[in-house]
Amino acid sequence: xxxxxxxxxxxxxGETAPDGDDWLARVPAAAQQAVDLRVLTVERVQVPxxxxxxxxxxxxxxxxxxxxxLAPRRARPExxxxxxxxxxxxxxxxxxxxxxxxADSAEEGVLLxxxxxxxxxxxxxxxxxxxxxxxxxxxRLWVEPPAGSEGVFETVASRTGRQAEVxxxxxxxxxxxxxxxxxxAREELLVAPPEVRLLHGTFRQSKVLAGERVPWLAVGPDPxxxxxxxxxxxxxxxxxxxxxxSSSGAAITRRRVKRLAESLDVDQERLxxxxxxxxxxxxxxxxxxGRPRDAELLLEFAGWL
Numbered sequence: 001x002x003x004x005x006x007x008x009x010x011x012x013x014g015e016t017a018p019d020g021d022d023w024l025a026r027v028p029a030a031a032q033q034a035v036d037l038r039v040l041t042v043e044r045v046q047v048p049x050x051x052x053x054x055x056x057x058x059x060x061x062x063x064x065x066x067x068x069x070l071a072p073r074r075a076r077p078e079x080x081x082x083x084x085x086x087x088x089x090x091x092x093x094x095x096x097x098x099x100x101x102x103a104d105s106a107e108e109g110v111l112l113x114x115x116x117x118x119x120x121x122x123x124x125x126x127x128x129x130x131x132x133x134x135x136x137x138x139x140r141l142w143v144e145p146p147a148g149s150e151g152v153f154e155t156v157a158s159r160t161g162r163q164a165e166v167x168x169x170x171x172x173x174x175x176x177x178x179x180x181x182x183x184x185a186r187e188e189l190l191v192a193p194p195e196v197r198l199l200h201g202t203f204r205q206s207k208v209l210a211g212e213r214v215p216w217l218a219v220g221p222d223p224x225x226x227x228x229x230x231x232x233x234x235x236x237x238x239x240x241x242x243x244x245x246s247s248s249g250a251a252i253t254r255r256r257v258k259r260l261a262e263s264l265d266v267d268q269e270r271l272x273x274x275x276x277x278x279x280x281x282x283x284x285x286x287x288x289x290g291r292p293r294d295a296e297l298l299l300e301f302a303g304w305l
Contacts, residue, residue, distance in 0.1 A: 136216075
């Protein structure tokens, strides 16, 4: 079978690929090797799929459905592996190969996962129900980091520090006030974080899929260690296009911050601050890579905070 990367994956990785990166060219051969090593039967490549990995629907030798996921090093697949093993299927998709027992230690960025329903996410639910189910899933992921995991996961401070440097260097004068506000919020939030937990890192409604073991499970983490408000912040802006289209979008956003903070015992002002930082960072990045419409939505949203 041909393991051609879907167009969405090609576009997304093309925005961030360093010079000379050839992962997209190598991934078909890597996928075939992973399939052969595990004696898998391939059903199909998931389309449109994700923005950072190739997802292949497969069956194991005993007929059990599974998912084979391949990701480049810059997507930090090994930290995902450790996080999924630590969660052990509670709140997140189950890792089917223990960390120490992958099919070939020479492989890089290959995960074999429990099969969920890839086309059914909580985003398919009415908004209020979707937020409720997503928040409940996220709560289960907020656990103590595994012992000895220092260096395995980025911290919120280090990840946002790297983002802040790029944002400061690439932001134009038209977004300078928002960038300044976002950077100031980050500096204040890092002074005394209230807790340190293992976080999903990129959590949103589309990252919560229907499952068989339990109704909803999270997928596609980019794990990070830090305070819970950082993780929840990305969920606040879900369906941002609908918020912008609404005449009461600003008021809805403020109510959403309040409701999510209260339901998950997170400080409301800390959630507002991280939501501001993450929205501005995403908006400036969208401008930088040539997605002006996305940037416009995100920066307008950030202005409401």
